[in-house]
Amino acid sequence: MRHTDRANTLSPTLNRLQSVRPLVHCLTNEVVQEITANVLLAAGASPAMVVGKEEAYDFAQLASALLINLGTPYPERLESMRLAIAGAKAANRPWVLDPVAAGATRWRDQLMQEFLALRPTVIRGNASEIRALAGLSSSGKGVDAADSTESAIEAAKALSYEWGSVVFITGAVDRIVEGDRVEDVAGGVELTTLVVGTGCALSALTAAYVAVAPTPFEGAKAAALHTKLAAEEAFKTAKAPGSFHAHFIDALFSIAQTLKESA
């Protein structure tokens, strides 16, 4: 898809995001909380990291969507995540699972299976993570993907059928999978992978878009488009990861402003 076509496809969902300004309840990993909040704010959503088990259930009901990121799990925080998911489900809110570093340890894999069984609205991961979730061998190392997104499509279909989730595989070409339906979103720039948290923040942005889109599939696609357009825009001026980080946030914001004005 050309730039203009991608922007046109994004436009209606992005405009709904701007007018609704969905509150996204994020229970994410320790490393990426700041960039996650900044990505949501720049795109036009409202972040809230409420983590105590005493209020996670209640707060999830107030929010428009929930993000669960399993990057740095430990028992106390996992308990809050389970309560937040219960709260989101009770209020019929969508929730996104980010299975960071799936496949890294046996304990992590058991956790992943437990959370999959709670039937996430969307699962957003890289190819290595999606393969690992489906029980396939993966060449991921820690949080980096070492597999192409194409190699994870069958895994994604299996996960989608088993848990009723949209599966959103990100990489050089993003793949959005629901049952047998697969849609590609190409573009973006590789430098994005050198800024920690861009993938995790995309999961949060997916939660925001799913809260306002006609379907979870369309929500994931809008998040993919907004992110890839922003990365390309940022790369026009920033060729190294420190400035790219700032320009990427800027571009998420300016794309939102431009499409809003042209709406």
Next chain:
Amino acid sequence: MRHTDRANTLSPTLNRLQSVRPLVHCLTNEVVQEITANVLLAAGASPAMVVGKEEAYDFAQLASALLINLGTPYPERLESMRLAIAGAKAANRPWVLDPVAAGATRWRDQLMQEFLALRPTVIRGNASEIRALAGLSSSGKGVDAADSTESAIEAAKALSYEWGSVVFITGAVDRIVEGDRVEDVAGGVELTTLVVGTGCALSALTAAYVAVAPTPFEGAKAAALHTKLAAEEAFKTAKAPGSFHAHFIDALFSIAQTLKESA
């Protein structure tokens, strides 16, 4: 107040900050620790996030001021906060309460009342949070303010009388309230609200200024002035949140350097 007048008002307190370089003990939320430390460093203070309950009491006595931010509370961390407040009080150090997302859940509100009863030197929040603390209805959503600071002045007065605190309401126009005294600090730019942690970092900077100012009221005012001047300076070059973040930190630093040299 014009730019020059605001800079002149800030100057003496800022110069004390530079020469004392107060150590600010921060027990803050998970999302904003990095920007909080960077704001303190840029302005000329020294941050320290010491969080274990085994050393929170002792460390609070070594520091010049304490920040307590209730953005992401959970029992273990709350215990450290209580000990740090006890340590700060034993050593006669000022402490600032940031009541993030007051009003969001019943559990959070009970916490807020418990911490208010420990009589913070300064309470720094947005209008929705200050209204919620005083038991008024608020239209805040998560961490965003949806009320004007003017609408929170009566709430601030009530809190100030009840707990002996200076109440520092931030927004388009900041209001510093002590008993019936109210002072306004206008200026700043709205883009600041799209960078996560700028409000939380301002609470930390308030703790730093209160440690060196003649009175807590003057300390809050200096923090307001320094922040608003820096935001305006940053906005001259940065119109989107990613670059604004970097330029805001730069401006906090360069204002400190400039006023120091002209002193």
Next chain:
Amino acid sequence: MRHTDRANTLSPTLNRLQSVRPLVHCLTNEVVQEITANVLLAAGASPAMVVGKEEAYDFAQLASALLINLGTPYPERLESMRLAIAGAKAANRPWVLDPVAAGATRWRDQLMQEFLALRPTVIRGNASEIRALAGLSSSGKGVDAADSTESAIEAAKALSYEWGSVVFITGAVDRIVEGDRVEDVAGGVELTTLVVGTGCALSALTAAYVAVAPTPFEGAKAAALHTKLAAEEAFKTAKAPGSFHAHFIDALFSIAQTLKESA
């Protein structure tokens, strides 16, 4: 050493880092996780913050090196750190200790002695921290060094003899100490100290370099050189801490690209 000489000295170890892309398991403090990951990514290593005690032992064995940073310790996390160190030792992986704010409280000092006794491959701290570890008086305040690196050389030698560690003292002139051997790395810029986490991230980068260098001593030296060159490069364009942060990350990346190409 002149710029070219320093770059030439760095070049072979940096090239090994690029080709191996070592996975660094980081158990670090709450404040600096994002910058730590971004520094590793920019330099060409791969970060992973796996913190649960259920998987810390296993994950340490998968990684190429381990970082333990005692900036914000508390019992639960300390337990994960002990397990990660045991895992790293079982797999014969190097580990780096960052003794943040050593000397600040009695509890912290007891912790530091416990972790020293686990015989870190490298200890990376500022002069005040290294002096405190060795039981000497120090004028550090919180996380800031107030002593010259020269004043910590004898302390570093004593620590090196006692624990078999390389001791890497950072400051205006870095000193790398192993037994009686001392090597200096001069350069860098003072502004680096106004960006939180640059020291902590250097400890993580040291772990990455130690994983690929012929000896831990050479690894520490490469980390010092890469960091000082990057800081000088960043300072050419950025004179205030907000932009310096972004340009420093950029420079770590561009130095790696340039030396790689010229290899």
